[in-house]
Amino acid sequence: MDWFLIFSRAFEAGIGSEAIIYCLAAIGLNVQFGYTGLLNFGQAAFLAVGAYSIATTVATFGLPFFLGVGIGLVLSVLLALLLGIPTLRLRADYLAIVTIAAAEIVRIIVRSVALKDTFGGTDGLQEFAHSFYALNVFPAGQYSILGGFIGFDHRGMWVLLVGWVLVALVSVILLFAMKSPWGRVLKAIREDEDAVRALGKNVFSYKMQALVIGGVIGAVAGFIFALSRSSAQPDLYSTELTFFAYTVLILGGAARILGPIVGAALFWFLMIFVKTGLEEAINKQVITFLNVNQVGAIQYMIIGLGLILLLIFRPQGIFGDKREIALDAR
Amino acid sequence: MHADTGFQSRKAAALAAFEGLASEPGVPKPDPILVVDNVVRRFGGLTAVDVAHLEVQRGSITALIGPNGAGKTTFFNQLTGFDTADAGEWTFNGRKMSGVPAYKVARQGMVRTFQLTKALSKLTVVENMRLGAQRQRGENFFAGLIPQLWRGQESLITSEAEELLTRFKLIAKRDDFAGSLSGGQRKLLEMARALMGNPELVMLDEPMAGVNPALTQSLLGHVKNLREEGMTVLFVEHDMDMVRDISDWVIVMAQGAVIAEGPPHTIMSDPRVIDAYLGAHHDAPLSAEEAEQQLHEAEAELTAEADQTGMDGNSRKESGDERG
CATH class of the missing domain: 1.20.5 (Single alpha-helices involved in coiled-coils or other helix-helix interfaces)
Incomplete structure (x- = not known):
């Protein structure tokens, strides 16, 4: 078995564009779920809004790339307001129901036949990332990191640079925000919103702010998703994306700044490690009772088993505080 | 002792205000801080609250008692904006409060605690306290990002919080999670946290529920202290010993309505109150x-x-x- 190949593929995935996309999506969820206790099950919709804003602005209407970025940010704010106004005054579970439905509505709209001229139907949209790659600071060629252990081409390097800079920027902003009295109000709302109301805080407004901020970060994840693939396809924004983002968040530890970052890197490292490992083992006849076509399913079984064990033995995630979990048992 | 004389004078002042008032529901008080008119709350066919008129005297400790299901907590929820009344209006310090959302009610100086204590478990004790302070600059997202804008205020709030924690004997628990406190300590924390907002009217919903006898004495002392500092206290309670001990005036509710009011030592012998607690015909002849x-x-x-x-x-x- 080629362990070098297995590890280099896994490391590439751990710092690659998937990790960045899921990291940003999970950071958004961390603001909403981790800190404020809002169950947003429609994060995929915010990514779709981000991705399709750039794609439609550039590919369909031929307008500038940065206008698309601006439209994406504005639309994600509007989507958050649209979801929040009717549901945030109600119990937490209503938001979960409405967001999961909204995410599907967004996906079905962008893949609809009636709007094929605008959104491209099930094929989605391509040819919109030129302006982004025109800004690339890396000259064309292959780049190897860690002495050739892992490597990316110049486009990949540009995505990684922009992506991780955005992750760092968002994380630093949230680090300051969550240490401030503003962040304290969010955490208090997660614990008991009536108590916070009784202390004179406008709970509705804070919940809305959390929903909007998390949604905007989700749209940024959508930008990276679309640009890294130079393509926006509707079925990539299914509810599965949201649940993987939750997995990343819980793996790393909710309500921790580093949680989603380490969670995303580790999640994608393990996903590709298991997949490449199985494929190698089958190709080299180490495992003979499986074939390569079954790897996809087995991969999810193994990752799922790992997550179950994590929740049993370390429910707070990697960065969580065990004392906090113990409080719930009282 | 100095404290004792102050204590006595505040209590005397409160008692003097009630001197000679009739024991009738809705009797006008000399200086009411809270005036309630025709508040009605129905749940389907059940009328949970139907209070025609009620006044709460400023600077007094007023108890709200009544049998289970009398509508005391529902009435509390109406007044503090946690539930919307079907009809009626009420004023606090002369300002109309009906239909005002809960957080604005609290900002006006009318704060409440809850029957089931709401300590914010995963926040430390001191963070719980800081949360109670009003008009914090750092509670705006953008201002929060610039610590220079709110650090000064935060340290003032923290010293105020530590003072209150010392008074409520919670200072040793300053950096513990609120969730690790005992039931009684949580009650103390909730009361102390409510005081961080410098309220004028403190509304306590069953402050003694689930508190052991030793802590009850200290809680009683704290409630008396609130009057001492010029605050008005309105509290719901079942424990009649406590009601007799600390209240200056007692309001009795039954089946949603105020049925009697009066001084604590005579109210329990009022026939209307006995009827409410024991049933109207408890002394009627039997077969x-x-x-x-x-x-x-x-x-x-x-x-x-x-x-x-x-x-x-x-x-x-x-x-x-x-x-x-």
């Missing part, structure tokens, strides 16, 4: 069989009680010792 049956029940109860008297006597003596 021969009913009388016979009641006699048997009473006898059975007496023998059961005789068996337990020893134990009860002991425990009462112990709690008496703690108070001394």
Whole structure:
């Protein structure tokens, strides 16, 4: 078995564009779920809004790339307001129901036949990332990191640079925000919103702010998703994306700044490690009772088993505080 | 002692204000801080609250009592904006408060605690306290990003919080999670946290529920202290000993309506109150069989009680010792 190949593929995935996309999506969820206790099950919709804003602005209407970025940010704010106004005054579970439905509505709209001229139907949209790659600071060629252990081409390097800079920027902003009295109000709302109301805080407004901020970060994840693939396809924004983002968040530890970052890197490292490992083992006849076509399913079984064990033995995630979990048992 | 004389004068002032008031529901007070008119709340066919008129005297400790299901907590929820009333209006310091959302009610200086204590478990004790402070600059997202804008205010808030924690004997728990406190300590924390907003009217929903006798004494002291500092206290309670001990005036609710008001030492002998607690016809004549049956029940109860008297006597003596 080629362990070098297995590890280099896994490391590439751990710092690659998937990790960045899921990291940003999970950071958004961390603001909403981790800190404020809002169950947003429609994060995929915010990514779709981000991705399709750039794609439609550039590919369909031929307008500038940065206008698309601006439209994406504005639309994600509007989507958050649209979801929040009717549901945030109600119990937490209503938001979960409405967001999961909204995410599907967004996906079905962008893949609809009636709007094929605008959104491209099930094929989605391509040819919109030129302006982004025109800004690339890396000259064309292959780049190897860690002495050739892992490597990316110049486009990949540009995505990684922009992506991780955005992750760092968002994380630093949230680090300051969550240490401030503003962040304290969010955490208090997660614990008991009536108590916070009784202390004179406008709970509705804070919940809305959390929903909007998390949604905007989700749209940024959508930008990276679309640009890294130079393509926006509707079925990539299914509810599965949201649940993987939750997995990343819980793996790393909710309500921790580093949680989603380490969670995303580790999640994608393990996903590709298991997949490449199985494929190698089958190709080299180490495992003979499986074939390569079954790897996809087995991969999810193994990752799922790992997550179950994590929740049993370390429910707070990697960065969580065990004392906090113990409080719930009282 | 100095504190004692102040204590006595505030209590005397409060009692003097109630001097000569009729024990009628809705009797006007000399200086009401809270005035309630025709508040109605229905849940389907059930009228949970139907209060025609009620005034709460400024600077007093007023108890709100009544049998289970009398609508006391629902009434509290109406007044503090946690539930919307079907009809009626009320004013606090002359300002209309009906239809005002809960957080604005609290900002106006009318804060409440809850029957089921709401300590914010995963926040530390001192963070719980800081949250209670009003008009914090750092509670705006953008201002929060620039610590220079709110650090000064935060340290003022923290020293205020530490002062209150010292007074409520929670300072040793300053950096513990609020979730790790005992039930009684959570009650203390909730009360202390409410005081961070410098309220004028403190509304306590069953402050003594689930608190052990030793802590009850300290809680009672704190409630008396609130009046001492010029605050008005309105509280719901079941424990009549406590009501007699600390309240200056008692309001009795039954089936959603205020049925009587009066000073604590006479209110429990008011026939309307006895009727509300024991049923209107508890002393009406019975038929021969009913009388016979009641006699048997009473006898059975007496023998059961005789068996337990020893134990009860002991425990009462112990709690008496703690108070001394």
